[in-house]
Amino acid sequence: MSLTFRAKAGLLVLAAVAILSNLRLLVELFGDYTSPSRETYGIAGFEGHYEPLRQVLPKRGVVGYITEPSRDPADPITVAEFYVTQYALAPVIVVNSPNQDYVIGNFRTAPQPSYYFDRNLTLLKDFGNGVALFRGSAK
Secondary structure, three states: OOOOHHHHHHHHHHHHHHHHHHHHHHHHHHHHOOOOOOOOOHHHHHHHHOHHHHHHOOOOOEEEEEOOOOOOOOOHHHHHHHHHHHHHHOOOEEEOOOOOOEEEEEOOOOOOHHHHHOOOOEEEEEEEOOEEEEEOOOO
16 A cells, blocks of 8 residues: 555654754753853753763773763653753764763762672763763673
8 A cells, every 4th residue: 555645745744843842842842951050051061071081982882881870860851951962972883881881971070989889880981060981891
């Protein structure tokens, strides 16, 4: 069964609206993002937030990502921060896992050292402003 031109056009419009709606939601979430340790907000703020880290990361490859254990992984702000981290560090691929050779920490409050020791992570550098780089053990 072949779709008509009108049906294809309708599906294309529906897909475009869905994509734009989700993009708008992501932008709105970062408009609401407020943390006293961050002077600039939104996507541009995250690009600046990670600039010192970008200088020491490999130019390409896969790195892990962690945040505070107290944060709900399904919380929209937590999810949005992860996605914007992926965007800010591209073309490096950021995966939400501590099981990589390098792992980025994005914290609002510094966790106890046992948090990263339990995940076999060694702190390489604390960049301040909630950003840290760990040496992990890819599994």
